[in-house]
Amino acid sequence: MPLIIWGFSKGATGIERDLVHQLDGAFIIVGSVFNGFLVTYITMNFLWVHIPFLIMLVAGDVVAGEGAAGTFRITLTRRISRFQILIAKLIATYIYTIILITFFVLMSLGLGSLWLGIGDLVVFDKGILILPQEMVWMRFALAFLFATYVMIVVATLCFMFSSMVNNGIGPIIGAMAIIIIGLAIANIPIDIFEKISPYIFTSYFDIWQKAFFDPIPWRDIGNDAIVLTIFTLVFIIISIVQFIRKDILT
Amino acid sequence: MSEVILSIKNLSKSFGKRKVVDSLSFEIREGEIFGFLGPNGAGKSTAIRSMLSLIKPDDGDIVIFNKSVRKFKNSALCGVGALVERPDFYEYLSAFRNLSLLAKMDNISQNRIDEVLKIVGLSERRADKVKTFSQGMKQRLGIAQALLSNPKLLILDEPTNGLDPRGMKEVRDLIRKLAQEGITILISSHLLHEVEQVCTTMAIINLGKLVKIGSVHNLLNETDTFITEIKAEPIEKTRIVLTSLEYISNIIESDGMFKVIIANKNLKQLTRDLVKADIDVSAIIPRTSLEDYFLSLTGDSI
Numbered sequence: 001m002p003l004i005i006w007g008f009s010k011g012a013t014g015i016e017r018d019l020v021h022q023l024d025g026a027f028i029i030v031g032s033v034f035n036g037f038l039v040t041y042i043t044m045n046f047l048w049v050h051i052p053f054l055i056m057l058v059a060g061d062v063v064a065g066e067g068a069a070g071t072f073r074i075t076l077t078r079r080i081s082r083f084q085i086l087i088a089k090l091i092a093t094y095i096y097t098i099i100l101i102t103f104f105v106l107m108s109l110g111l112g113s114l115w116l117g118i119g120d121l122v123v124f125d126k127g128i129l130i131l132p133q134e135m136v137w138m139r140f141a142l143a144f145l146f147a148t149y150v151m152i153v154v155a156t157l158c159f160m161f162s163s164m165v166n167n168g169i170g171p172i173i174g175a176m177a178i179i180i181i182g183l184a185i186a187n188i189p190i191d192i193f194e195k196i197s198p199y200i201f202t203s204y205f206d207i208w209q210k211a212f213f214d215p216i217p218w219r220d221i222g223n224d225a226i227v228l229t230i231f232t233l234v235f236i237i238i239s240i241v242q243f244i245r246k247d248i249l250t
Numbered sequence: 251m252s253e254v255i256l257s258i259k260n261l262s263k264s265f266g267k268r269k270v271v272d273s274l275s276f277e278i279r280e281g282e283i284f285g286f287l288g289p290n291g292a293g294k295s296t297a298i299r300s301m302l303s304l305i306k307p308d309d310g311d312i313v314i315f316n317k318s319v320r321k322f323k324n325s326a327l328c329g330v331g332a333l334v335e336r337p338d339f340y341e342y343l344s345a346f347r348n349l350s351l352l353a354k355m356d357n358i359s360q361n362r363i364d365e366v367l368k369i370v371g372l373s374e375r376r377a378d379k380v381k382t383f384s385q386g387m388k389q390r391l392g393i394a395q396a397l398l399s400n401p402k403l404l405i406l407d408e409p410t411n412g413l414d415p416r417g418m419k420e421v422r423d424l425i426r427k428l429a430q431e432g433i434t435i436l437i438s439s440h441l442l443h444e445v446e447q448v449c450t451t452m453a454i455i456n457l458g459k460l461v462k463i464g465s466v467h468n469l470l471n472e473t474d475t476f477i478t479e480i481k482a483e484p485i486e487k488t489r490i491v492l493t494s495l496e497y498i499s500n501i502i503e504s505d506g507m508f509k510v511i512i513a514n515k516n517l518k519q520l521t522r523d524l525v526k527a528d529i530d531v532s533a534i535i536p537r538t539s540l541e542d543y544f545l546s547l548t549g550d551s552i
Contacts, residue, residue: 070338074395077302077332078355079324248304 001043001107005115008039036113037121037136043108047147047208048183052154054100056175059093059158061168063243068166072248086243090159090236097155101148109140123212131212143211146221150205153228154179156235157201163239166250178202201231252280255403255434256301261310263296263458270296272458273310278403278436278451283429285449285466286438293458294438295335298407302332314403331401335408337392341381345372345391348380349398356399366394370424386417393424404428404435410444422448478517480508481533482524491527495520 063086066072076082121131121139131139157178161171182202185193197203204224210217256278263271271293278284288294299305301312303323312319317326339348349363367373370390380388389409396404409425410418425448429435439445445452446466453463462469482488485506492501492508497516502509512520517536524531 070336071340073304073334073338074352074392075355076304077327077330077334078352079328079357079399080355081324245306247306248299 001104002111004043005036005039005108005112008034008112009116034116035119035121036109036111036116037118037133037140039112039116040108040140041121041123041212043112044143044147044208046104047150048205049180051100051104051147051151052179053172053176055097055151055155056158056172058096059155060162060171060175062089062093062159063162063239064165064171065162065168067248067250068168070250072250076248082244083240086163086240090156090239093155093159094152097151098148101144101151105140105144109144121212129212129214131214139211142216143208146208146211146225149225149228150207153201153232153235156232156239160235160239160242163243163246201228204228252282254278255280255315256436257313258297258301259311259313261297261300261307261312263293263300263305263307263309270458271300271307274455274458274460275310276453276460276463278434280402280434281429281432282434282451283425283449284434284436285445285452286436286455287442287445287452288438288440288455290440292440292455294440294455295407296458297455298332298334298405298436298438301405302327302330302334304334329399329402330405331396331399331403332405333389333392333396333407333409334405336412337388337395339380339388339391339395342379344377344379345383345394346376348391349395352395353398358398362398362400366397369397369428370394371420384417386413386420389413389417389421390424393421397428402432402434404433406435407438408440409437410439410441418444477536478510478512478520479533479535480510480520480524480531481506481535482508482529482531484529487527488524488529491524491529495523 066075075085118133118136120133121136123129123131154175158171158175161174162168165171179202182200183205185200186197186203186205204227207221207224207228210221210224254277258277259275261271261274262269274293274297286294286298296305300307301314301319303319307320312326314326315329319326339345340351343351345367346363349366350360353360353363364373364376367376370393372387372390372394375383375387380391383391389412393404393406393409396406406425410421413421422444425435425437437445437449449466451464452466452469454461480488480492485503488508489501489503492498492510497519498510498512500509500511517534521531521534
């Protein structure tokens with residue numbers, strides 16, 4: 001992140017030219033549209049692949065890694081139940097996810113606004129939308145809240161795979177493949193994909209972007225959150241059933 | 251007679267089409283050092299993992315302290331300490347920290363950690379990371395974690411595996427010491443001399459089935475002259491005579507030596523019959539090793 005922010009601070013004339021070009025004729029632009037907010041908004045696109053990957057590295061290994069290391073032979077013979085151990089690991093995974101997003105917020109929004117300053121935010125919602133500076137903090141707070149929720153779904157998906165196997169690599173590859181394929185289905189405008197799209201959780205991954213719409217589509221956000229919650233619960237239930245029934249052979 | 255504290259009833263477990271444990275039943279009584287013996291792949295670890303609820307059996311039940319492990323896992327395992335195969339800890343944590351994590355799971359006071367570290371002789375190394383430990387020390391730490399909950403029954407799966415002779419002796423001495431303190435111990439092993447040296451009772455399993463069970467003393471007595479080596483000439487004639495004797499079985503010839511299974515009472519008769527057949531007998535050596543007995547029971551060559 002510091003590298004990207006430093007890069008923006010040295011000039012991003014190409015992006016700025018494109019932005020200003022679209023506004024040309026409608027507005028008179030004084031100064032630069034680039035500020036910490038815009039850089040954060042742009043880097044939030046890391047939430048599609050990069051951040052999920054960092055989450056999966058941990059979520060994929062959290063149960064499977066213990067299986068591979070053989071430590072379950074000791075922990076699962078204690079008085080504590082498998083359910084308790086799994087839930088503890090799930091909570092630990094969520095804490096890591098929240099910490100990672102918080103770190104991302106600090107590095108993007110925190111560092112970006114300190115380094116590049118703040119101002120109005122230019123975003124795209126069926127056209128150009130300029131959000132006044134005083135409104136932007138709240139919008140980012142909402143966006144990161146929604147993003148955290150989406151990342152928790154990603155973490156739970158990978159955690160589910162992790163509870164099934166004894167190798168940390170498999171869950172990462174499996175979850176990553178599902179997300180990439182899911183995002184392709186959700187975003188490629190093909191008839192068959194559009195029919196499938198409402199039933200796959202990746203179609204609701206853009207929930208954080210809705211925090212920058214005007215007005216904020218609360219009903220859509222609510223519906224997306226319900227779908228994501230259902231998927232999360234299904235992943236958790238599968239994890240629990242799988243782990244409780246699992247034979248510890250390593 | 252002392253109380254039965256572990257009872258296995260018709261335990262069966264398959265992996266795919268392969269039946270690893272097949273209707274296994276036996277009991278362990280209070281105060282015993284019970285040897286659970288079998289060759290590699292006999293089903294010992296699967297049975298032990300089933301006892302500890304690490305594996306779900308297909309059939310049968312395991313009752314520990316009068317409670318079914320299947321139905322009441324937590325309360326059944328309440329008085330059980332276990333070390334299954336090699337002890338794998340969080341290597342980047344100290345011995346104390348590893349035990350502390352486990353103690354928290356069992357609601358055990360931190361004072362007990364120091365006690366068990368003292369019992370296994372690791373007090374001086376309590377603050378050292380486990381990755382700096384030798385295999386023998388890790389094994390002792392493994393036994394320490396098994397002792398954390400003050401168990402009445404200690405289950406040790408291949409506790410001397412991977413140890414050098416000194417480490418093996420240390421672990422054996424520790425097991426004897428724990429037994430003297432009144433802990434009932436189940437030790438699985440494929441090393442017969444280990445069971446011979448440490449255990450009071452033993453069960454032999456092979457291909458998932460119980461082959462023999464009894465006190466080590468009685469089983470050793472049973473083995474007297476069970477397998478006998480015969481060195482005699484001419485070899486061809488000896489072979490013919492041995493084959494003709496009804497009280498001999500399993501004749502195996504190698505390097506001019508015969509190995510046969512013969513009942514104790516027939517040993518003198520064997521000598522007489524060989525001499526009568528004009529055979530020069532150089533040696534008749536009764537072998538009393540538990541190893542031979544074990545091999546004969548498990549169907550391997552003698």
